Amino acid sequence: xxxxxxxxxxxxxxxxxxxxxxxxxxxxxxxxxxxxxxxxxxxxxxxxxxxxxxxxxxxxxxxxxxxxxxxxxxxxxxxxxxxxxxxxxxxxxxxxxxxxxxxxxxxxxxxxxxxxxxxxxxxxxxxxxxxxxxxxxxxxxxxxxxxxxxxxxxxxxxxxxxxxxxxxxxxxxxxxxxxxxxxxxxxxxxxxxxxxxxxxxxxxxxxxxxxxxxxxxxxxxxxxxxxxxxxxxxxxxxxxxxxxxxxxxxxxxxxxxxxxxxxxx
Amino acid sequence: xxxxxxxxxxxxxxxxxxxxxxxxxxxxxxxxxxxxxxxxxxxxxxxxxxxxxxxxxxxxxxxxxxxxxxxxxxxxxxxxxxxxxxxxxxxxxxxxxxxxxxxxxxxxxxxxxxxxxxxxxxxxxxxxxxxxxxxxxxxxxxxxxxxxxxxxxxxxxxxxxxxxxxxxxxxxxxxxxxxxxxxxxxxxxxxxxxxxxxxxxxxxxxxxxxxxxxxxxxxxxxxxxxxxxxxxxxxxxxxxxxxxxxxxxxxxxxxxxxxxxxxxxxxxxxxxxxxxxxxxxxxxxxxxxxxxxxxxxxxxxxxxxxxxxxxxxxxxxxxxxxxxxxxxxxxxxxxxxxxxxxxxxxxxxxxxxxxxxxxxxxxxxxxxxxxxxxxxxx
Numbered sequence: 225x226x227x228x229x230x231x232x233x234x235x236x237x238x239x240x241x242x243x244x245x246x247x248x249x250x251x252x253x254x255x256x257x258x259x260x261x262x263x264x265x266x267x268x269x270x271x272x273x274x275x276x277x278x279x280x281x282x283x284x285x286x287x288x289x290x291x292x293x294x295x296x297x298x299x300x301x302x303x304x305x306x307x308x309x310x311x312x313x314x315x316x317x318x319x320x321x322x323x324x325x326x327x328x329x330x331x332x333x334x335x336x337x338x339x340x341x342x343x344x345x346x347x348x349x350x351x352x353x354x355x356x357x358x359x360x361x362x363x364x365x366x367x368x369x370x371x372x373x374x375x376x377x378x379x380x381x382x383x384x385x386x387x388x389x390x391x392x393x394x395x396x397x398x399x400x401x402x403x404x405x406x407x408x409x410x411x412x413x414x415x416x417x418x419x420x421x422x423x424x425x426x427x428x429x430x431x432x433x434x435x436x437x438x439x440x441x442x443x444x445x446x447x448x449x450x451x452x453x454x455x456x457x458x459x460x461x462x463x464x465x466x467x468x469x470x471x472x473x474x475x476x477x478x479x480x481x482x483x484x485x486x487x488x489x
Numbered sequence: 490x491x492x493x494x495x496x497x498x499x500x501x502x503x504x505x506x507x508x509x510x511x512x513x514x515x516x517x518x519x520x521x522x523x524x525x526x527x528x529x530x531x532x533x534x535x536x537x538x539x540x541x542x543x544x545x546x547x548x549x550x551x552x553x554x555x556x557x558x559x560x561x562x563x564x565x566x567x568x569x570x571x572x573x574x575x576x577x578x579x580x581x582x583x584x585x586x587x588x589x590x591x592x593x594x595x596x597x598x599x600x601x602x603x604x605x606x607x608x609x610x611x612x613x614x615x616x617x618x619x620x621x622x623x624x625x626x627x628x629x630x631x632x633x634x635x636x637x638x639x640x641x642x643x644x645x646x647x648x649x650x651x652x653x654x655x656x657x658x659x660x661x662x663x664x665x666x667x668x669x670x671x672x673x674x675x676x677x678x679x680x681x682x683x684x685x686x687x688x689x690x691x692x693x694x695x696x697x698x699x700x701x702x703x704x705x706x707x708x709x710x711x712x713x714x715x716x717x718x719x720x721x722x723x724x725x726x727x728x729x730x731x732x733x734x735x736x737x738x739x740x741x742x743x744x745x746x747x748x749x750x751x752x753x754x755x756x757x758x759x760x761x762x763x764x765x766x767x768x769x770x771x772x773x774x775x776x777x778x779x780x781x782x783x784x785x786x787x788x789x790x791x792x793x794x795x796x797x798x799x800x801x802x803x804x805x806x807x808x809x810x811x812x813x814x815x816x817x818x819x820x821x822x823x824x825x826x827x828x829x830x831x832x833x834x835x836x837x838x839x840x841x842x843x844x845x846x847x848x849x850x851x852x853x854x855x856x857x858x859x860x861x862x863x864x865x866x867x
Contacts, residue, residue, distance in 0.1 A: 274753050298756025305754065311603070311746040313801025318743075325744055326756030378755065 225250045225413065226271060226301075226382060230280035233270050239278065240266040242437045248415060253408040255424035256417040258434035259458055264417040265306070267434065268384050271415070273297045284382075298326035302375040304388040307368055310359035316370050317355040320345055323377035345377035348403055364391040372400060380407050385416040389423075401427045421475045425449050426467065433457050449473040518805050521798060525812035529585070532816055536823050537577045541832040542569075549573050579718045584822040584837070585815035586721065587713075587781045588791075590728045590773040592814025595788025596795070596806055597735045597770035600742035601763050606677045608789035609774035613654045613683035615785070618771075618778035619708045620687040621650020623694050644727045648775035655771055658683050711784035711838030713822050720780040727776035734769030735807065738762060742803040784838045786845025787818055793849075817841075 226248040234240040240263045248254060256264050269275040271282055273289035282289040284300050292300070302323070310319060323345070324338040346352045349369045354362065359370060368391050375383055383404070389397045397420075404414050405427055418424050424431060425445050433441040433448070435457050441448045454462040454475055461481035467474050538549035552573035554561045565573075591609060598607040598614075609615045625646030662679040688709050695708075707714070735742075741762045744752040752759045777784070795809035818837070821844065825837040 269750075272754065274750065294753060294758040295756040298754065303754040305751055308748075311801065313796050314743070314746075315800070318800075318802055322740075322744060322747070322755055325740060328740075374755075 225285050226415070227283040228267075228271060228280065229283070231267075231270060231277055231282060232279040233266065233275055233277045235266075235275075240437050241270065243280070244434075244437075244439055246432060246439060246442060248413060250413055251408070251411055252430060253405065253414045253428050254416070254430045254432060255428040256415060256432050256434065257419075257421060257424055257457075258440070262434040263437040264434055265386050266437075268303070268386050268415070268417055272301050272303050272384050274303075295326045299379060301382050301384060302378040302380070304368075304371050304375045304383065304385040306386045306388070307364060307371070307391060310362070310367060310370075312358070312360040314359050315356050316351060316359050316362070316373075317342065317346070319359045319370060320351070320355075320373045320377050323374040323379075326378065341377050345373040348376060349373040350399065365393065365396060368392060369396065369400070372403075376407070380410070380412045382413045383407065383415070385414070385418075387417055387419060390419065397423065421449075421454070422467075425474060426470065426472050446473060449475070518799055522805075522808055522812065525809065525816065529812055529816055529819075532819050533578075533581055533585070536581045536819050537573050539823050539827055540572065540577055541827075542572045544569060544573060553578065575717060579721055580713050580716055580822065580826075581819055582718075583716050583721050583724070583780060584713055584818045586724060586728055587777045587784065588787055588814035588816070588818025588821075589811040590724075590731065590777045590814075591784060591788040591818070592791035592795075592810040593732055593735055593807055594770040594773035594777075595814075596792035596803065596810045597742065597766050597773075598788070599792055600746055600803060601766045601770070602676060603746055603748065604676055605793070606674075606789070607680075608786075609651075609770070609777075610684070610783065610785035610788060611677050612680040613658045613687065614651045614680075614771055614774045615778050615783040616684035616687040616691075617654020617657075618647035618651040618775040619783050620654070620691055621646040621648070621775070622779050623691050623708060624650070627694055641723065644723060644776045644779040647779035648727070648772055651771040651775040651778070652768070654683055654687065655767060707836065708782045709838075710836035711778075711782035711841075712825070712834070712836040713781055714826075714834050714836075716780060724776045724780045727772055727779075731769045731772030731776065732811070734765055735773070738766055738769075739803040739807050742766065742807075743801075746801065782836075782838065784818070784841055786841045786849060787814055787821075790845045790849050791817060 228244050228246050231244040232239060232242050244263075244267060256267065258264055266275065270277060271284075271289075273282060273284060273292060276290065284292065284297065289297065321338065321342050324341065328338065343352075346355055349372050351366075351369050351373045354366060354370065359367065362370065368388060372385075372388055375385075385404075389400045392400060401423060404416065408414050416424075416428070429445055430443065431441070431445050431448050432439060433453070440457055441453055449464065450473075451462060451464045454464065461478045463476045463478065464473050465476055466472070534550070534553070537553060538544055538546055544552075548565055548569055551561045551563070552565045552570045555564060555570060556574040556578070594614075595608040598609065598612060599605055602612075609618075622643050625643055658676070658679045661683070662676040691708055741752075741757055744755055744757045745759065745763065745766075747755075749759045752762075774788070791814040792806065792810045795806050795813050799805045799809050818841070821840040822837045825835040825840045828840075829835060
């Protein structure tokens with residue numbers, strides 16, 4: 225349902241992605257990993273149909289993303305951006321409600337679904353107590369939850385998240401990933417770019433690693449999440465152990481193991 | 490888990506509790522708009538009774554009713570009826586329309602460019618419109634363009650000037666970068682440069698044409714002096730189309746205020762939407778300038794006032810801006826035509842600048858304080 229075929233793209237003359245191939249079946253929960261600047265954000269933008277492909281193509285629901293109208297695209301794919309700040313003067317509820325734009329008329333003559341979707345998204349992200357606050361006055365973490373709520377309000381079929389939990393504290397992060405896992409169990413697909421390797425390994429059955437704009441690794445978590453793979457990709461010494469409760473692989477860093485300390489080759 | 494269970498348990502009742510403020514909010518908006526509308530009606534009646542020709546409220550009311558085809562007691566004499574209806578009412582209507590148009594245009598410019606300092610005046614759009622209109626008049630006078638000599642072509646010339654100035658300002662400010670990444674100050678600076686340059690050109694044009702100094706002042710400072718129903722008739726179709734475009738896309742303005750990427754994520758064809766909105770706003774500003782010259786600060790201040798009252802959601806902000814703008818400009822015009830002794834008049838732009846300038850400084854200071862606090866929290 226989401227496919228990139230020989231996808232290359234970038235900004236202006238800079239090419240960021242080089243020949244990316246990947247397929248996500250409906251109902252998958254995938255983490256997108258990789259070092260800084262490996263092209264995670266760019267890939268998400270391209271997969272969402274927001275960044276035109278320089279070469280190759282993106283297919284959403286079997287249709288060429290470049291041929292979809294903005295509204296059609298937004299009804300199929302919900303995005304959670306990295307964060308930033310809200311424009312002044314909007315309440316949280318108004319901001320979440322904007323998620324329904326692709327489904328309503330111009331003046332906002334929405335259907336009854338809109339209110340229901342908006343309230344459900346606020347409840348699921350525990351944002352109901354923020355609903356009447358000014359969005360511009362929220363903390364970074366609170367605002368990330370609101371952005372997640374807006375994406376859920378937009379649609380739960382396919383979620384693309386870009387570091388959407390980076391500003392959340394531990395409890396909120398677990399809460400957010402529990403919510404993503406639930407969305408996934410209920411039939412939605414989720415592709416989440418994350419920095420936290422262990423969080424990804426804990427929740428996602430499949431991992432995709434990017435490096436230098438290419439897919440370096442793509443496979444089931446237990447197969448690809450190995451010491452040698454992680455060392456190659458992150459260029460630092462990493463040990464992999466087992467999660468004491470779930471048995472998922474977990475990465476451990478070593479102090480003093482900067483790139484210089486790693487034997488090359 | 491415990492927290493989630495607690496939140497789940499709490500959510501149904503708080504869900505019901507939250508539903509009501511939402512509805513109450515809608516009621517509050519409707520009430521506020523109704524209050525503004527009735528204030529506008531009242532203002533219209535009052536403003537028709539003010540002027541150098543002495544009229545009592547009763548006479549004013551009777552004259553207005555008579556013009557509307559309703560008889561309230563004894564008929565008023567023809568002179569008085571002419572003063573109240575043909576001179577004052579026309580002027581009040583025109584001031585109201587212009588105020589509404591400039592304010593809606595200002596709200597649209599601020600929304601599209603995500604810039605609280607944007608407005609037809611600061612962007613140089615009004616200057617461009619005035620230049621376009623002056624060119625139209627001059628070329629008409631010189632007989633070079635029969636089309637432009639026709640007064641009905643004035644709004645078209647003004648629109649062309651407005652769009653050209655807007656394009657120039659955006660190009661200047663953009664300097665190769667993306668439109669959404671424009672710095673607020675750069676944009677306004679470019680607007681002021683273009684605006685000042687065009688004012689100078691207008692003065693030059695007028696001097697070459699040996700027209701009176703007062704008409705230069707008219708274009709640069711704006712005035713409703715000597716304006717009548719023919720100007721109302723001239724401007725309203727353009728204003729209606731412009732307002733239609735902007736109001737129709739009110740929700741898109743909300744999305745655009747999130748920035749281009751997020752607007753597109755939510756399903757907006759951002760580029761096309763932005764062009765339409767800029768066109769609609771230019772139409773409003775161009776039509777305003779064509780009949781009243783360059784009136785500054787209305788479009789800048791009014792959307793901020795409306796935002797303070799009702800928040801930033803454009804489906805409330807646009808109608809509130811239109812009503813407030815009309816109110817503000819009608820009263821400014823009343824001041825402009827009554828404050829000087831012996832029937833002399835101030836250009837209304839002087840009044841709006843004198844009132845609006847300091848007011849905008851207050852808003853600006855408040856805005857910076859808010860922005861600072863927001864940054865500190867983030």
